[in-house]
Amino acid sequence: MPLLRITSPHAHGPMSTSRVMQHVLLATVPGIIVLTHFFGFGTLVNILWGGIVALACEALALALRGRPLAFYLKDYSALVTSTLLCIALPPYAPWWLIAIGVASSVLLAKHLYGGLGYNPFNPAMVGYVVLLISFPVQMTAWAPPRGLGEVPGLFEALLACFSPASFDAVTMATPLDVLKQNNSLLLEDLWQENPQFGRWGGIGWEWASLAFLAGGLWLLYQRIFTWHAPVAMLVAITAMAGMFYDNGSSASGGSPLFHLLSGATIFGAFFIVTDPVSSAVSTRGKLIYGAMIGALVYIIRVRGNYPDAVAFAVLIANFTAPFIDYYTQPRTYGHARKGDS
Amino acid sequence: MRKIFGFHGGIHPPENKHQSLEHPIRDAGIPAELIIPVSQHVGAPAAPCVEIGQAVLGGDVIAEAIGVVSVPLHAPTSGSIAAIERRPVAHPSGSEALCIVIDTDGEDRWRSLEGVEDYRTADPAQLLERIRECGIAGMGGAGFPSAIKLAPRNPIETLIINGTECEPYITADDILLQERAQRIVEGAQIIAHIVQPQEILIGVEDNKPEGIEAITAAAAGTDLQVVTFPTKYPSGGEKQLIEILTGKQVPSGGLPADLGIVCQNVGTAVAVRDAILDGRPLISRVTTVTGDAVSKPGNFDVLLGTPMAHLLHLAGYDERKNRRLIMGGPMMGFSVPTPLAPVVKTTNCLLAPTESELPTPPPAQACIRCGMCAEACPASLLPQQLFWFAQGKESEKLEAHNLFDCIECGACSWVCPSHIPLVQYYRASKADIQQQRKDQAKSDYSRERFEARQARLEREEAEKDAKRAARKKAAEERAKAAATGEGEEDPIQAAIARAQAKKAAQTNEGSGESELEKLERAVVTTQKRLDTAQQKLSAAEAEGSDLVDALRTGVEKTQSKLDKAKAALAEHQANHSEAPAAAEEPPVDAAQAAIQKAMQAREADAQKSPQEKARDQLGKLEQRLAKAQQRLADGRAAGEEDKIIDALSASVDKLREKISETRAQLAETESA
Amino acid sequence: MADTSYKDLSLNGLWKNNPAIVQLLGLCPLLAVTGTVVNALGLAAATTMVLICSNTAVSLIRNIVSDAVRLPAFVMIIAAAVTCIELLMQAYTYELYQILGIFLPLITTNCVILGRADAFASKNSLAPALYDGFIMGVGFGVVLVLLGALRELVGTGALFANMDLLFGPSAANWRIVLVDDYQAFLLAVLPPGAFIFTGLIIAAKNLIDMQIKKREDARKAKPVKGAKRVRVTGTIS
Known part of the structure; x- marks a missing residue:
């Protein structure tokens, strides 16, 4: 047998794209468990159904584009996209809502731009925004958390998904929604008036956020991504909320802790903002990118039309990522710093 | 404790160094055949200076350095030259290269070697020459001729001896540190004597505790500092090591010497020591043989030119397990086409991995811009962007x-994570860009040439136009002059000039010397002018230009002017020389003498020049003839009209006539 | 262009050089008002009328207006035509006029109209110019209506809603519900939907063109029966 002729390097590290994706999927598990505990099996059904649709869409797009199916399906990227999207969707969403969202993510946001690695926008967030602007009613219908209402079982969750007409959903405004609608009560009173507020954020939400934080920290420990973007985002959102908190008047945007533990802040910081494809790449770029998302999230939450803003903030920041990268190129070894002679 | 700096990026691949460190250095012996490529270093290949069949002793020069950036080669042992031919070698390009093949006789007879008695008193230049003669090139992997590196333009502050060896698997430097620490220290001191640094550092990664211990012990009591730092690939890269030890970065496109730093590998230090103290040229090195496909991995002291197969055999090579043979480490080594390729000066490692050890890379997936490459890059580049571009x-x-x-x-x-062969892309791009630059330079050159030619043609055209206009004007004026009845003004002017000159000579006898000079100058310049005019005339005649008439008159005029100037000069000289003797005498005789002198001069000139002139003329005529004949032939080939052919052949005939005439003239002048 | 045949003109306007999906002219109204069929139809009709009027007028004066002032002159003509159409719509289809709003007067700036006036009408005699205006308008209109239909269908699950705005009260019940109990898919009706569907229509057109070309190539590539091998090397003595 003739000797193989390959150029260096001959060794390769243990990391692979599939493994990165698997890690991300694994890291969502604690959050999903907490969500399931508080809101029932809705999220789980979302994820399973979304995964099936995602793989089907991916296979379809690959077949149309004449790419090898097995090789690309194995990279788990479609599953990651659909899982992240489905976590963000309200539990007990009808099947078609999920299908449209996942199809938009995989086909529109990913494959129309050239597939994995070429999409300028975060596919999960594109799917989310498509759904949010098309079906605002369904997208803001969250189930009440355990303790405030009946938590449906697995069968009811399946029923809600695949036979929406026969499922009588109980919904409740999310804490962010309540805060947004408020214009007369002091925050303290608001907390007393509305049962969905928990210790820091919303009941269930705060624990889910902490679970996602745990998953995110594990990913950080596994060196799947660096700390820069998530930390910058969280710092920015904390700073914004801190600056405008004014001790809880009726015009207040909510406390920093509330913003950190409500909605998709933590989930977004560790699972959406860190999407490598659509974010800035350089270290300084990641800091700017993350901080920009944090600031935008607060601004859109408090001043915008929609209660949660992570998706919009991420998409807006995605636009700027190439621009940020262009201006934050690191100084190459042996080159003078700009400004130095 | 010295401050250690870090560098950006870097990785921690599995080291896999213990396998080859279980045994001390083994001697690889003398193989039956040594294959010595003439190019084992950076720079011009050495030129073989032996003949096939010639017997050589160990240490004999078998190939000489060509140019500055080159080193000679030596016979590693005694034997006879079997062949000088192309053989497969270990080179990234995978091609064959010219090699000198030696059939060894196993007797290992050596030419007598002589070391430098006391290098401390020796002239560094002499030591450098010795290093060069001994064929020493960097043994860390690049193979740059050491003598050049050790003769930097700038004064050196820091000498770094590189014992980092950051690549996985390789232990050649480690084992040197362990077993030959004393020789490394001696080599470092010799190098220090040459470059005179203020400090000497030996940089070693902290994954070589035994090596560090040995070298620290050997360096005790000298001015060498052993510096250890955390293991990270690629801290052994020259630029990275410099940043680790000094915190400075080698400027892009520059050399370490620009910072006052010189780096040498520990292996090179040992080679320098052997060359200076023992007079032994570089004919062997320590090479690591490792990988799961060899059962007895370890380090070997191996003669340069030893076929890799010989070395692998000693290490218990199982070729069934091996699909890829790598010279160097797993990170930067290149695959060798065949185990028949020889060990060369830069062969620090032979890696024979099994498939499970270093799997064949899977197909590349899409880049997800994860940025891990940018984090790992020791040069702070953006590899994902580079890949994209x-x-x-x-x-x-x-x-x-x-x-x-x-x-x-x-x-x-x-x-x-996507298994993209990034480095491969960069190599290809670098080669492409270099090719582009070459092409660009070439096309720039052609364009410049074209533009220059265009400009020349334009200039010539303009000159021609100007001359044509001048000639027309001159003709008009002449016509006018003829019409008004005025004769050529020259005689009158000449007379005036003569009178003036005479007057000047008479009035300013004190300044006669300068007057003489002036006149002489006039003669010289006029002569010059005449020469150029004649040249132009003959050129014009050769070209058959329509300027011939104008030029001819010009020449004639200048000739007459020259005559006059000469006459004036002679007159003056006569005046002047005779003035003291017969100051009162009228200068009639003098003038006549001058005229005579001038006549003589002219005759001499005429005697000499006609012959030459005729020869010139003849040459030019022949050229013209050739041209005319060519034109005629062209015309015939192109099927021109009869009229034109006739005219051309007539002109050819005329030229022939002229030539024979000129020949006759020439013969006449020559005989006369 | 004396030899312009009406067949070529038709083919150009409707397919090969379609103003909306090949020349990509007039995208602003195309994207803005094609939320429903009736809007699309209204704008298509208005645009076609303006095109016919302007092409006719421009063709008539083409020999009188000097080159230097031709563009202002054309714009004046178009603006006049648009004003007329606007007034007519105000008179007869007031509600549609209100829905189309600013996009009616903006027809003046529609590049299709000025483009045809300058590129075709100003160089051709009356009849071809008139026909060109008509067929370009139809080509533009077809795409408009197609896009409107797609977006209305996907957005609301029904077709031909509010046709009474254009065709009078008798058309009020023309609405066809294709999918019962359809959840409104707002994205299709919103501007992003316009972009996405325009892209899909262009893609479909290119796909069809490619198929046609492939078929033609296949036909051409068929060897002609009875053709002899031609000697191409060596000298012919």
């Missing part, structure tokens, strides 16, 4: 993103 062949963007600062360490490819 390399795919699009955007050379300008690649250069703007400093592609050429890439040291091809392979850290980016190692971390890439």
